[in-house]
Amino acid sequence: MNQLPKRHTDTVAVITGGAQGVGRAIATRLADEGCTKLLLTGRSVEKGAAAVADFKARGVMAHFVSLDLQDAQGCLNLIDHAVATFGTVTCLVNAAGCAARGSITDTTPEAFDEMFATNVRGPFFLMQGFVKHRLTQDGSGSIVNILSNCAHCGQSYLAPYSSSKGALATLTKNVANAHRFDRIHCNAILPGWMDTPGEDGTQRKYHGASDGWLEQAEATQPMRQLAKPDQLAGLAAYLLSEEAGIMTGALIDYDQNVPGSYPE
Template sequence: MGLLDGKAVLVNGGTQGIGAAVARAAVREGAVVAVTGRRPGPGEALVAELTEAGGKARFVRADLSDAEQARASVRETVETYGRIDCLVNSAGLTSRGTLLDTTPDLFDAHIAVNLKGPFFAMQAAVADMVARKAPGTIVNIITSSAHGGQPFLTPYVTAKAGLMGLTRNAAHAHRWDRVRINGLNIGWTATEGEDATQRAFHGAGDDWREQAAERLPLGRLGRPDEIADFVVLLLSERSGVVTGSVIDWDQNVLGGLD
């Protein structure tokens, strides 16, 4: 018996990084999975990998900055599996911008991907759960930077802080519907997207992970598979009645000072 046996799980932003790791962990724990992304290549490759491993999965092409496509990702999951039991919002835009140099277009892009997309995917998923009078679970991948963050992450922090508030608000609103909604404020994690970001915005070389590890208390970055295991726990009944929690998944302690 897996933690998610028989559950239908949608992982938005699920074709690489944390999302792909969540999809793998969900299949391993007995779920059927749909993953979304903008590029068919990585999406179809992941579906093939999951299918070869004995799982059941499908790829849904979607640009999650578009509210209608975010809602459609849920509709296609329901059309495929008959329902949606679990939703994970893991898509994220991490391009840089400060308060002084962020343009309206950059600001809107962050709001669209990091807040509007999750909002309307949650809207569609909760609507299906409520219509069926069935319990469900949602996990939003947020960021430890949502507490304040670095000066060069202002639009990103703005949008993710909104997602943190949305997580708590929606959890409160739908607790009597037995829909549990939680979030993870993840810290610095070694993903394909983070590698691209470090190279594009910070001039990082091939050894950036090793340099970063030297500055971290536990001597390494977080791993997607570790986060995925935590997400699966929150999606499953094993996490009990917890809802409206935004958990700091990080090795730095909020408020701790040296």
């Protein structure tokens, strides 16, 4: 493997969903590029403890905080906790989210509220806390939000999920625009179908999938694979680095299918 650039030696990152999947992959990539201060969140204390142990074995000062993104005050407190722990926070990654199913006809008000509280309100207040902190540091800093290609439309059984990701897309641009003169970057990645532990659980819970579903699914894809977290992590690390230059407000489709295309 080629030697990775050490462009994150000064990075202090808060990563939601950092104990597994995309969040864990981004945290690992940042550590590979020199980051030694990571605050990870998630719901599973067991998975969080395992992630922290792995990072500490590499010499990374990693901490885990159990957090339900529906807890707005908890989201605000998280940034304060990170600042108290590390002295500052320079990067925020909103990778956690809810992917429950629901169509326009069968989604309950409770399910809708849970989806938006998790996928929109939680990131909103995490970004609020992050931006407020960065303003006390004379600006600068980077946010990366992990959305979904479903923000463009999504399947019929993903009505509230797709809507929440569309809302976060607009919020990404709004934050980027509002704080561009503060040099606070806010960008988003919109991955397509991904191979993650969460997706495995979703396929089994909602779609009756059994062992071997991943291999069958990948055989049908243009590039013969689903998107992999460690591949996406390189893009996230770039967006969080100074190499991204002036880039802000970008919504980057990360998929092998092109939105708006049609069969030949």
